[in-house]
Amino acid sequence: MPSTVTIEWYLALCVILFTLGAMGVLLRRNAIIIFMSVELMLNSANLLFVAFSRYLSDLNGQVLVFFVITVAAAEVAVGLALIVVIFRTKRSINIDEINLLKG
Amino acid sequence: MNTFALAPLILVFPAIGILFNGLFGRRFVEANRKSGERWSGWVATIMVFASFLVSLSLFGSEIANGYHTEIIPLFTWINIPSADFYVPWAMQIDTLSVTMMLVVTGVGTLIHVYAIGYMHGDPNYNRFFAEFNLFIFFMLILVSGNNYLVTFVGWEGVGLCSYLLISFWWDRVDEEGKAMNADAGRKAFIVNRVGDFAVIIAMTMLFWTFGTLNYEPIFAQAVEFFVEGKIVTIGSASFSIDAIVTIVTILFLLGVAGKSAQIPLYVWLPDAMAGPTPVSALIHAATMVTAGVFLIVRSNVLYELARISDVQLFGTISSPELVAYTGAFTALLAALIAFTQWDIKKVLAYSTISQLGFMVAAAGMGAYVAAMFHLVAHAFFKALLFMGSGSVIHGMEHGHHEVTHGHDGHGDFDPQDMRTMGGLRHRMKVTFAVYMVGALALAGIVPFAGFWSKDEILAHSQQHVQAIFILLVIAAFGTAFYVGRQLQLTFFGKPRSGAAEHAHESPWIMTAPLIVLAILTTIGGLMNMPFLTRTISESYEGHPEGIWLALEAWLEHSIASFEYAAEGLVNLPKTPVVISPFVAGLSTLLAIIALALGFMVYRRKPETAEDPDPLQNTPIWWFSILPLETLYMKTIVPWFHSFANWLAFPVEWNFWHDFVHDNLIRDMFVSFAGFLAFVFDAEGVDGVVNGAGKVTRKLSQAFGFMQTGYVRTYALSVFLGAVALIIYFLFIAR
Numbered sequence: 001m002p003s004t005v006t007i008e009w010y011l012a013l014c015v016i017l018f019t020l021g022a023m024g025v026l027l028r029r030n031a032i033i034i035f036m037s038v039e040l041m042l043n044s045a046n047l048l049f050v051a052f053s054r055y056l057s058d059l060n061g062q063v064l065v066f067f068v069i070t071v072a073a074a075e076v077a078v079g080l081a082l083i084v085v086i087f088r089t090k091r092s093i094n095i096d097e098i099n100l101l102k103g
Numbered sequence: 104m105n106t107f108a109l110a111p112l113i114l115v116f117p118a119i120g121i122l123f124n125g126l127f128g129r130r131f132v133e134a135n136r137k138s139g140e141r142w143s144g145w146v147a148t149i150m151v152f153a154s155f156l157v158s159l160s161l162f163g164s165e166i167a168n169g170y171h172t173e174i175i176p177l178f179t180w181i182n183i184p185s186a187d188f189y190v191p192w193a194m195q196i197d198t199l200s201v202t203m204m205l206v207v208t209g210v211g212t213l214i215h216v217y218a219i220g221y222m223h224g225d226p227n228y229n230r231f232f233a234e235f236n237l238f239i240f241f242m243l244i245l246v247s248g249n250n251y252l253v254t255f256v257g258w259e260g261v262g263l264c265s266y267l268l269i270s271f272w273w274d275r276v277d278e279e280g281k282a283m284n285a286d287a288g289r290k291a292f293i294v295n296r297v298g299d300f301a302v303i304i305a306m307t308m309l310f311w312t313f314g315t316l317n318y319e320p321i322f323a324q325a326v327e328f329f330v331e332g333k334i335v336t337i338g339s340a341s342f343s344i345d346a347i348v349t350i351v352t353i354l355f356l357l358g359v360a361g362k363s364a365q366i367p368l369y370v371w372l373p374d375a376m377a378g379p380t381p382v383s384a385l386i387h388a389a390t391m392v393t394a395g396v397f398l399i400v401r402s403n404v405l406y407e408l409a410r411i412s413d414v415q416l417f418g419t420i421s422s423p424e425l426v427a428y429t430g431a432f433t434a435l436l437a438a439l440i441a442f443t444q445w446d447i448k449k450v451l452a453y454s455t456i457s458q459l460g461f462m463v464a465a466a467g468m469g470a471y472v473a474a475m476f477h478l479v480a481h482a483f484f485k486a487l488l489f490m491g492s493g494s495v496i497h498g499m500e501h502g503h504h505e506v507t508h509g510h511d512g513h514g515d516f517d518p519q520d521m522r523t524m525g526g527l528r529h530r531m532k533v534t535f536a537v538y539m540v541g542a543l544a545l546a547g548i549v550p551f552a553g554f555w556s557k558d559e560i561l562a563h564s565q566q567h568v569q570a571i572f573i574l575l576v577i578a579a580f581g582t583a584f585y586v587g588r589q590l591q592l593t594f595f596g597k598p599r600s601g602a603a604e605h606a607h608e609s610p611w612i613m614t615a616p617l618i619v620l621a622i623l624t625t626i627g628g629l630m631n632m633p634f635l636t637r638t639i640s641e642s643y644e645g646h647p648e649g650i651w652l653a654l655e656a657w658l659e660h661s662i663a664s665f666e667y668a669a670e671g672l673v674n675l676p677k678t679p680v681v682i683s684p685f686v687a688g689l690s691t692l693l694a695i696i697a698l699a700l701g702f703m704v705y706r707r708k709p710e711t712a713e714d715p716d717p718l719q720n721t722p723i724w725w726f727s728i729l730p731l732e733t734l735y736m737k738t739i740v741p742w743f744h745s746f747a748n749w750l751a752f753p754v755e756w757n758f759w760h761d762f763v764h765d766n767l768i769r770d771m772f773v774s775f776a777g778f779l780a781f782v783f784d785a786e787g788v789d790g791v792v793n794g795a796g797k798v799t800r801k802l803s804q805a806f807g808f809m810q811t812g813y814v815r816t817y818a819l820s821v822f823l824g825a826v827a828l829i830i831y832f833l834f835i836a837r
Contacts, residue, residue: 025818093813102812 010051017044031083031093035076041073105164106157107173113154113204113243118302120150120236128229140159140228147232151239152213155208162201172197172319172658174249178406181252188318195249202475202654203246203397206482210389211239213616218381219489220612221497231271231379239263242390246397250317251306254398258362259299261391266292267271267384268386274649287374294371303707305354311337312347316555322404322663326672330410334746345412352409352422355398356429363395363461364456365433370732372456376448380493383448387484388455393478399426399466400475403664407469407673427467431564432572436458436726438581442588443727446519447492454545455485457578461560466572469676470563471662472655476631479654480552482496483546483627487620489540492519494595494613498531498606506601516602516781521592522598522709533614533837535594540621542590546583547694552627554691562686563678576693583694587701595702601713629652635683638644640681652680 017040024037046065053061087093123146132139165173176193183189193201215235222231237572242263247258270288278281306316312328312335313321328335328344335342342350359365375387386392399406409422416425437457444450458481465474499518507516517523544553558580564572598604631654634640639651647656655678659665668675708717712745718724744777 022822026815026822046282099812102810 004052007051007055010048014044014051017047026032029094029096031086031095032080035079035083035096038075039072042068105168105173106160107164107168107175107196109157110161110175110196110247111177112207113444114240116150116153116238117243121149122232123147124233124789126238130230135254140223142223143229143232144215145776146173147236148219150236151208152212154243155205156263158201158406160203161196162205163199163750165196165201170198170657172661174319181248185313188310188338190250190252192253193249193317195318196659197401198657199397199475199678200246202479202658203393204243206393206479207239207246207390209271210620212480213619214381214385214486214490214547217377217384217493217613217616220610221381221493227271227413231268231567234264234267234271235381235385236260238268238386238391244711245394247643249319249486250310250315251321254401255299255302255306258302258358258394258398261386261394262292262295262299262362265295265375265386265391267728269375270821271378271382272602284377286373289470291371291375294360294368298358298368301357301361302356303550305358308337308347308354311335312342312344313621313835318401326667327827329412330672332550337497341804343413344410344707345414347411348405348409349414349416349422352402352406353403353416355405356422356426357400359395359463359665359721360429360712361395362390362398363459363463365395365429366436366729368597369433369437369456370729370735373449373452376452380448380489380496383452384486384489384493387452388398389482389491392455392459393462393482396462396466396474396478397704399463400471400662403466403471403662404667404673405516407468407664407667407675410469411674412487423467425467425573427464427584430460430463430465431571431578432460433457435574435581438585438593439723439726440724440729441585442581443716445521445716446517447495447521447524447589447593448489448519448583450521451485451488451492454488454582454585454762455558457582458485458545458579458797461557461575464575465560465563468563468567468571469664469778470560470678471664472652473556473563473678475560475658477556477601480544480624480627483620484541484553485623487541487624488545489618490613490617490620491541492533493523494534494609494617495527495606496530496537497609498523498527498534502530502604502606505603514751518602521589522714523594524598524603525596525600526594526598527603527606530598531608533608534617537614537617537621538594539590540624542586544624544627546698548698549580549691550628550656552624552630555631555633558682558687559631560680562683563676565683565686566751567676576690579690580693580697583697584701585622587698588705589701591705592595593683593701596706596711601708623649626787634680636680645680647680651753668785673824684692735765793806 021037021040021044025034025041028034028037046068049061049065049068051060053065083093086098090097124143127140128143130139131142165171175196178192179189179818180192183188215232218231218235222228238261241257241260243257244260246256249259263682269284269286269291273282274287274779275282282756293488300458302827309321310316313324315321318407325344325348329348329435335344335347344773357368360368365549372387372752376383378386404428406423412421415421421426434457437453437460441450441453441457444453458477462474462477462481465471465477472815496518503516503518544551547554547557561572561575561579564575629650632651634643634645634651643651647653647659657828664673664675669675704717708714716724
C-alpha cells in the first residue's frame, strides 16, 4: 500500500545517523566508541542503499549492502585487534595519547 | 763505362762511419781498450778511404768522359712553386770538384791513420772519429754540390765540425779556471758566422737576380745579362748587373775571410790550435780553410764579370782586386806575426793564414789554376807539417814524462813551446826528415811542390799587379825566415830542457802517413809544371799538353772563365806558361837568404828556455801584440758582453721574469683564482646549495604545525577532505 513514509524520510534518517556517526568519530576519545561511530556511519549508508533499492526497484543496492557488511566486519576485526595490541602497551585506549607522530 | 752513379757513395761511406762510431763506438772502446780503439779508428779510416776510391773512380770517369761536367740529381730538396724557388740536391761532378774530393778524402785518409795513433788513450776516442767523419761528410757535400745552397750546407756543417773538434777537450780549464778550449771553439764558430751571414745575403741576391741557385744557370745568365746591360729590380730598388755582381762577390769575400781566415776575420785560427793536432792538420790546413778559396774559384765567372764591370770601389779597384789585396796583405801580416810566436803550432797556424792569403790573392788576380795548385800543394805540406809538429809534441810529452817520472802532471811544462825544444833531429830522426821536406816546401825551395805553386802565383802577380807582387815577395821572404827560425829552434842546436833530451820517435802509425805526404810533397810539383824554356813552350804553342801544365788542362774544363775569355766576353788575366827566370830566381834566392838568416839569428840564442827571443827588441816584435785580436777584444767583445748582460738582466730577468711573469701574469692569475675560489665558489655556489637546504628546512618547519600526532585532527582533515570532494563533484564539476 502506498506508504506515507516517503524516501525523503529515509534520506533524512540516514543523514542524521551519518552525522551522528561522524561527530562520534571526531569528538569521542575512546577508541571503541570511535569504532562504534564508524559502524554507525557504515550502517546508515547500508540503510540508504536498501531504501533506494526498494524505491528504484533495483536489487543492485541490496547486493552492495552485503559487500559493505562484509568489509565492515573485517575492518572491525582488524581494528579491535589493533586496539588490544595498543592497550597492551599503553594501558589506555584514549586516542589523544596515541601521539608518537607528533612533530 | 763510367762510375758517375757511384758518386753519392762518397757521402754514404762517411755517414756509415759516423753512425758506427756514434752509436757503437763507445761500447767497443770501453769493452777492450786496444781492440776497441782499432775498431773505432779503422772503421772511420776505411770509410774515408772508400770515399777516396770512389773519388779516384770519378777521376777516371771524368777523363773517359771528356772532362765534361756531370750532374747527378739525388732528390728535390726545396720546391716552392708560388715563389718559383726550386733547389734540388744534386751533385756536380766536374774536374774542380773531383780535385777537391781527391784532396779531402786522400789527405783525410792519411790524417785518419795518423789520428788512430795520436788519439790513443783518449777517453772520448769514438766521439773523435765520429766527429772527424762528420767533417769529411760535410766537406764532401760542400765540394760536390751543384748549387750554392747545397754548398752552403756543407759550408756551415764544416764550421760546426770545426767547433766540435776544436773544443774536443772542452772540460779542460787553465790556471784561471777559464775553459780555453771551449772558448776557442766558440770563437771559431762565431767569427765564421759573421762570414756566413754575408754569404746568405749574397745567395739571396743571386736568387732574386737569376731565379735559381744552381751554378751553371747562374753563370750562363750572368754573362748574358752582362752583355745586354740588364737592370735588375729587387723589391723597390734597381741595380745594374754590374752592381749585383760586385756586391755579391764582395759579400762572398767576407764569407771567405771568415772561412779561410783572411783579414779581418782570421782571429779564430790561431786559437783553434787548442784542438788536437789531427784536427789542425785536416781542418785548419788542408780542407776547411780552403773552402773559401774553392768558393771563389767556383764563382770565377762572377769575379771576372766584376773585374770588367763599371763599378769601382774606392774609386779605383774592382771587387776581385779587393780580394787580391786582402789576400796579399793577409799573407804579409800573418807571416810577420809568425816571427813572434813561441808555440810550434801557432807558427804553423799563422803560416796557414799567410799561405791562404797567397791562394786568395791568386784567385783574386784571376789565376784560378795557380790558386788551386797552391791549395793542393799546401794541403800536402801543411798537413805534413802539422802532423810532424804533433809528432814532436808527442815526443816532448814522452820525454817530459820520463824526466819527471809522472810527478809533474803538466803544471808549467808546455810541450808545444819551442823554447824548450832543440836538437830533436837526433832524437826523432824520421820526424825530422819529413818535417824538413815540408818546411822546405813551405819556404819554396826547389824541387818541392811549394816552390812550383808559389812561383806560379808570384809570376802571375809580377806580370799583372806589381804591387801585389811586391807584397807577396816580402811575404815569401818572411815565410822562409820563420821556417828557418822554427827548424833551428826545434830540431837543431842543443836541447834546452830535459824533455827535449829524452824525447823519442813516434810510433809507425803516426810516421807512416808523414812519409806518404813527404813523397807527395816532393813529386807534387809535377801537377802543374810550367814550360821550362820558351822553346818548349813554342813547340806546344803555349797550350797545356801531357806533363806540362797538367792541372791547368784538367781544371780549365770547370772554370768557365777560360771559355768566356776565349770568346772575348771577359778579360781573364793569363798566367804565364813559361817559367820566368827572374821570378823563380828572385824567389829562390830570397828563400835561401831568409832560411839562412833564420838559422843564423837563432843559432846561438836562446840558449836556455828562459832566454828572450833575439828579435824581441826589434820593431818586428810589435806584431806579437796581435793588433786585430786586441782591437776586437777591446771594442767588440766588451760591447757584446755589456749588450748580452743588458739583455740578460734588465730585459730578460727584471722585465720579463719579474715584472711580466711574476707581477702581471702570476698575480693576475692568483687574484682571479682567489676570486673564483672564495667569492664565486664559497659564497656563490655554496650559497645556492646551502640556501636550498635552508629553505627546505624552513618550509618543513613552517609546515610542522600540521604534525600534531593527534589522531582526531587527522580524522578531521579526512572528513573535511571528503566534504570538499563531495561539494566539488556535486556543484562545481557539473
